[in-house]
Amino acid sequence: MDVEEFRKRGKEMVDYVADYLENIRERRPFPTVTPGYLRELIPDSAPEDPESWDDIFADIERVIMPGVTHWDSPQFHSFFPTANSYPAIIADILSDGIGNIGFTWASSPACTELEVVVLDWLGKMLDLPPAFLFSSGGKGGGVIQGTASEATLVTLLSARTQFLHKHNKSGDGHHDDGAVMSKLVAYCSAQAHSSVERAGLIGAVTMKKLETDEKGALRGTTLQQAIEKDRAAGLIPFYLCATLGTTLSCAFDNVLECGPVCEKEGIWMHIDAAYAGSAFICPEFRPLLNGVKYAMSFNFNPHKWMKVNFDCSALWVQDSSLISDAFNVDPLYLKHENQGKMPDYRHWQIPLGRRFRSLKLWFVIRAYGLKGLQEYIRKDVQLAHDFEKLVVADDRFEIFGEVVMGLVCFRLKGPNDVNEKLLKAVNDDGRINIVPSSVKGTYFLRLAICGSKTNNNDINFAWKVISEVTSKLLQENACK
Amino acid sequence: MDVEEFRKRGKEMVDYVADYLENIRERRPFPTVTPGYLRELIPDSAPEDPESWDDIFADIERVIMPGVTHWDSPQFHSFFPTANSYPAIIADILSDGIGNIGFTWASSPACTELEVVVLDWLGKMLDLPPAFLFSSGGKGGGVIQGTASEATLVTLLSARTQFLHKHNKSGDGHHDDGAVMSKLVAYCSAQAHSSVERAGLIGAVTMKKLETDEKGALRGTTLQQAIEKDRAAGLIPFYLCATLGTTLSCAFDNVLECGPVCEKEGIWMHIDAAYAGSAFICPEFRPLLNGVKYAMSFNFNPHKWMKVNFDCSALWVQDSSLISDAFNVDPLYLKHENQGKMPDYRHWQIPLGRRFRSLKLWFVIRAYGLKGLQEYIRKDVQLAHDFEKLVVADDRFEIFGEVVMGLVCFRLKGPNDVNEKLLKAVNDDGRINIVPSSVKGTYFLRLAICGSKTNNNDINFAWKVISEVTSKLLQENACK
Numbered sequence: 002m003d004v005e006e007f008r009k010r011g012k013e014m015v016d017y018v019a020d021y022l023e024n025i026r027e028r029r030p031f032p033t034v035t036p037g038y039l040r041e042l043i044p045d046s047a048p049e050d051p052e053s054w055d056d057i058f059a060d061i062e063r064v065i066m067p068g069v070t071h072w073d074s075p076q077f078h079s080f081f082p083t084a085n086s087y088p089a090i091i092a093d094i095l096s097d098g099i100g101n102i103g104f105t106w107a108s109s110p111a112c113t114e115l116e117v118v119v120l121d122w123l124g125k126m127l128d129l130p131p132a133f134l135f136s137s138g139g140k141g142g143g144v145i146q147g148t149a150s151e152a153t154l155v156t157l158l159s160a161r162t163q164f165l166h167k168h169n170k171s172g173d174g175h176h177d178d179g180a181v182m183s184k185l186v187a188y189c190s191a192q193a194h195s196s197v198e199r200a201g202l203i204g205a206v207t208m209k210k211l212e213t214d215e216k217g218a219l220r221g222t223t224l225q226q227a228i229e230k231d232r233a234a235g236l237i238p239f240y241l242c243a244t245l246g247t248t249l250s251c252a253f254d255n256v257l258e259c260g261p262v263c264e265k266e267g268i269w270m271h272i273d274a275a276y277a278g279s280a281f282i283c284p285e286f287r288p289l290l291n292g293v294k295y296a297m298s299f300n301f302n303p304h305k306w307m308k309v310n311f312d313c314s315a316l317w318v319q320d321s322s323l324i325s326d327a328f329n330v331d332p333l334y335l336k337h338e339n340q341g342k343m344p345d346y347r348h349w350q351i352p353l354g355r356r357f358r359s360l361k362l363w364f365v366i367r368a369y370g371l372k373g374l375q376e377y378i379r380k381d382v383q384l385a386h387d388f389e390k391l392v393v394a395d396d397r398f399e400i401f402g403e404v405v406m407g408l409v410c411f412r413l414k415g416p417n418d419v420n421e422k423l424l425k426a427v428n429d430d431g432r433i434n435i436v437p438s439s440v441k442g443t444y445f446l447r448l449a450i451c452g453s454k455t456n457n458n459d460i461n462f463a464w465k466v467i468s469e470v471t472s473k474l475l476q477e478n479a480c481k
Numbered sequence: 482m483d484v485e486e487f488r489k490r491g492k493e494m495v496d497y498v499a500d501y502l503e504n505i506r507e508r509r510p511f512p513t514v515t516p517g518y519l520r521e522l523i524p525d526s527a528p529e530d531p532e533s534w535d536d537i538f539a540d541i542e543r544v545i546m547p548g549v550t551h552w553d554s555p556q557f558h559s560f561f562p563t564a565n566s567y568p569a570i571i572a573d574i575l576s577d578g579i580g581n582i583g584f585t586w587a588s589s590p591a592c593t594e595l596e597v598v599v600l601d602w603l604g605k606m607l608d609l610p611p612a613f614l615f616s617s618g619g620k621g622g623g624v625i626q627g628t629a630s631e632a633t634l635v636t637l638l639s640a641r642t643q644f645l646h647k648h649n650k651s652g653d654g655h656h657d658d659g660a661v662m663s664k665l666v667a668y669c670s671a672q673a674h675s676s677v678e679r680a681g682l683i684g685a686v687t688m689k690k691l692e693t694d695e696k697g698a699l700r701g702t703t704l705q706q707a708i709e710k711d712r713a714a715g716l717i718p719f720y721l722c723a724t725l726g727t728t729l730s731c732a733f734d735n736v737l738e739c740g741p742v743c744e745k746e747g748i749w750m751h752i753d754a755a756y757a758g759s760a761f762i763c764p765e766f767r768p769l770l771n772g773v774k775y776a777m778s779f780n781f782n783p784h785k786w787m788k789v790n791f792d793c794s795a796l797w798v799q800d801s802s803l804i805s806d807a808f809n810v811d812p813l814y815l816k817h818e819n820q821g822k823m824p825d826y827r828h829w830q831i832p833l834g835r836r837f838r839s840l841k842l843w844f845v846i847r848a849y850g851l852k853g854l855q856e857y858i859r860k861d862v863q864l865a866h867d868f869e870k871l872v873v874a875d876d877r878f879e880i881f882g883e884v885v886m887g888l889v890c891f892r893l894k895g896p897n898d899v900n901e902k903l904l905k906a907v908n909d910d911g912r913i914n915i916v917p918s919s920v921k922g923t924y925f926l927r928l929a930i931c932g933s934k935t936n937n938n939d940i941n942f943a944w945k946v947i948s949e950v951t952s953k954l955l956q957e958n959a960c961k
Binding site: 004006007008011014016017023034036037038039040047048049050051052054056057061064066068070073080083086088089090094100101102107110111112114115117118123125136147148149151180182183195196198199203205311327328334335339342343353354356366369370371436437438447 | 490491492496497516517532534544546563564565568570577587592627638675678683790792807812815822832853916917
């Protein structure tokens with residue numbers, strides 16, 4: 002493909018994406034294909050000779066689209082949103098064009114430096130304590146990770162290294178660490194994301210899930226008791242992953258209680274606010290982040306709810322030396338004259354290579370402004386409350402938990418099995434798509450506001466579908 | 482930004498990227514900025530109100546470009562190449578537009594299924610043994626990772642879990658694993674990439690660097706002796722990361738020797754061919770991969786040398802259950818009706834979320850065809866040999882090692898310090914950019930063919946610069 006064809010075909014793709022996103026309501030949010038559908042549609046080996054772009058382009062609708070789950074559809078209400086916005090897509094074109102690999106400052110200074118400044122911007126938008134910002138002049142600062150899973154893992158591993166150093170002065174994974182490793186205990190709430198449990202598996206430390214209160218919150222006394230019990234058993238508590246806005250039900254751990262416990266006990270508190278974090282740019286939601294000053298690290302995903310396309314997970318730490326020291330290996334070919342003056346982000350993450358992701362964060366923040374992003378959050382929370390009202394007004398249903406952000410957890414009054422049937426019937430109907438969840442044995446349905454253009458009509462439509470399917474289901478059950 | 486502005490501004494960015502890449506020779510490959518340059522150029526906090534796109538766009542040349550290291554410049558010869566091609570950029574526009582998160586089959590079937598088929602295509606292009614392919618109907622298959630670092634880590638952790646299971650039937654990181662963990666030993670060559678050492682640190686296992694022969698290859702006897710010595714000391718050898726095409730000097734471990742040792746000793750052999758792997762699509766280079774049948778896992782980066790923009794690191798395994806079992810956590814909200822029929826790739830990687838990266842691999846393979854990609858590899862290898870001839874013809878210089886791929890290692894005859902001065906002088910001159918390396922105490926310069934449009938004139942230009950700078954340097958030294 003020469004440059005003139007790129008100009009032509011690149012612009013065609015811009016139009017294709019524009020048409021796709023503007024007309025996304027015409028597509029069923031969840032596809033009807035069965036496993037293996039795609040292998041039948043394309044050859045089983047690569048072409049020897051180049052194919053024409055017309056053939057490649059035509060296969061998007063023929064091969065790909067029939068199997069796509071349309072995450073930006075206003076009828077898609079599963080999981081949590083993944084952000085999609087035009088300024089972010091344009092920024093990614095630029096990032097791809099530049100195509101630098103930003104593992105050290107020298108590997109592309111702009112890539113590191115824009116990230117440093119824009120993570121400070123974002124930290125200020127969240128009103129993070131200055132200790133988390135580069136501009137404070139201390140050891141704190143922010144970095145873009147790929148996912149919240151990686152942020153949790155990076156901080157858990159850093160805490161692990163800190164404790165290995167503390168307990169046997171090695172910390173480099175050599176075999177004298179085995180005895181300490183086997184005593185390390187990390188905590189999270191019983192509602193924490195699966196990636197937290199997985200970080201424990203990868204880090205080869207015990208991860209204990211602690212019970213939550215009736216609102217789904219991990220409380221300070223629960224944590225304190227667990228620590229005391231484990232200390233008494235000769236174990237070494239070292240890390241807490243607190244969650245603000247769980248995936249299961251958007252519950253909030255009580256960091257104002259857990260934070261002081263961690264501080265007193267010398268434990269690393271990490272806060273995972275993957276979904277809800279974006280809302281903290283609004284003053285009315287910011288109190289939910291109170292207690293962040295006790296955290297060694299804080300993470301949320303602008304790629305979920307702040308109009309920045311995946312991947313862009315923002316992590317801040319109070320002491321970056323604890324992150325970078327954990328994995329620092331320093332070969333000659335990566336050394337450069339300016340080491341130490343700016344962060345070499347390769348030390349802050351699991352992979353070595355990194356794309357120029359701060360561009361999309363920068364473009365999005367500037368294109369919408371803080372006010373535009375706040376409006377977007379408020380719109381989604383309002384839509385969730387609108388849906389909540391529809392549920393509450395129907396006495397067949399009940400709300401599970403509390404609607405705080407853009408997620409509504411709800412269920413048919415009564416046993417789990419009828420709700421399981423409802424979930425299946427709604428998704429089989431296919432006009433909308435949702436996923437279930439379960440907390441302390443109670444099964445319920447989750448409706449998340451996902452699509453970037455979701456409006457009140459879409460919410461009414463979702464309720465219409467659920468209501469119709471429910472009526473049919475209850476009628477069928479009654480006839481049995 | 483509304484859709485009409487996106488159409489306009491997206492197309493402008495396509496043109497900007499086209500102009501940037503076509504005229505990249507006009508830019509100094511390595512920037513002249515000093516650390517902290519960017520903070521002076523933009524505000525220290527985010528704007529309250531939206532900014533105009535004209536202002537945002539203008540800042541690309543004002544703020545970003547002065548600090549960019551131009552990896553696609555034909556005058557950039559540092560590290561290894563990072564791929565950049567027009568079809569891949571267009572595929573990324575589509576991937577961003579679709580914006581799905583492909584953690585399970587159900588989260589977007591097309592995202593998983595295209596990856597399954599295209600990794601089979603690519604495996605066949607490399608003539609991998611059928612056991613590595615999904616189409617063989619066994620447990621093998623391929624997956625796209627972000628980086629080779631992650632591929633190494635994933636395979637090391639999987640091998641670790643396998644050995645923990647074998648030795649104490651737990652393997653879930655609980656404290657009874659400590660005793661086994663502390664005995665596990667992994668190996669790599671002394672020339673292995675820093676990310677291999679780092680994988681050992683993260684996995685909290687001992688990583689031993691083994692000596693190489695005069696060609697930089699890890700040999701079977703060296704490995705065999707290390708295993709026997711460690712076994713005698715009560716340790717548990719479990720993993721070898723062999724490298725084909727090291728970053729230090731593009732050396733090749735002898736996998737035909739090491740493979741049978743690993744097979745006999747029951748050790749997981751992983752092959753990291755991050756850079757050189759792309760060349761194995763050419764029959765004349767494929768013999769370098771002989772012995773891959775002994776490997777449990779094999780990885781290379783199409784994002785380095787196969788025209789697929791970062792990130793796209795291809796990993797194949799012979800037994801995917803060993804990968805997916807290592808980190809399998811399975812919450813209700815991620816369950817779906819079709820589990821087990823197709824891979825849920827979230828079990829194959831460190832992060833949970835994943836972009837639709839197989840699109841760019843698919844577009845690139847089809848747009849160039851196997852023949853076009855082979856031509857591209859051959860062109861770069863020829864350019865390296867052209868440069869080698871220039872070095873050899875100048876009796877001030879010597880080649881270090883052997884030129885096999887698109888990397889030439891060379892040095893001024895004589896002590897290291899004059900080569901260190903030469904490296905600095907070449908980069909201070911600024912017309913080209915290179916990085917140094919060192920093997921067994923010998924310091925040398927590396928010239929990698931990086932830019933996608935590098936041609937023979939560029940190679941002659943690079944040599945002209947080096948030759949001029951050398952003459953000046955030697956003259957200055959003589960005058961002292």
